[in-house]
Amino acid sequence: MQEQEQGSVLKKKSLEQLIESSKGGIIIRENPLFNNSTPASNLLDKESHLEVVSVMMADMTTEATMVEIERKINFLMKVVEERDHEIAALKDQMKACETAESSKTSAIKTKDKGKVVLQEN
Structure with a gap:
């Protein structure tokens, strides 16, 4: 009967730790139910149960x-794709502006017959 109570307390503590760890990251604590005075056979049973519960929770969390x-x-x-489109549109705008400016400059040069006049906007 005492083993069942210890097992129940162990399950409760394990679940509390696992629930707490899934809320804010992984929390590793030493379990007070495991101490050096616990017989090895009891430890194996308790550890195997803990591993199953931990793996189940870890799989869901993962x-x-x-x-x-x-x-x-x-x-x-x-977001990156949208930015790429924005960059491409801005490059096209710059090319259009450069093309428009270069055509204005050559029109002014032709009009003034040899005088170099640059007009700035």
Whole structure:
């Protein structure tokens, strides 16, 4: 009966630690239920149960983390793509302005017949 109570307390403590760790990152603590005076056979049973619970929680946490990371990466890729389009549009604008300026300059040179006059906007 005492082993069942200890097992119940152990499960409760383990779940509390796992729930707390999934809220704000990983928290590693020494479990007070495991001490050097606990017989090795009891430790093996308790540790195997803890490993199963930990792995189950870790898998869910890892999957949720991966989904969140994937969502953030997709968002960043969209932002980069939008910026690339903005940069391309600005480059096109600059080329258009340069072309317009160079055509104005050559028109002024032709009009003044040899005089070099540059007009600034």
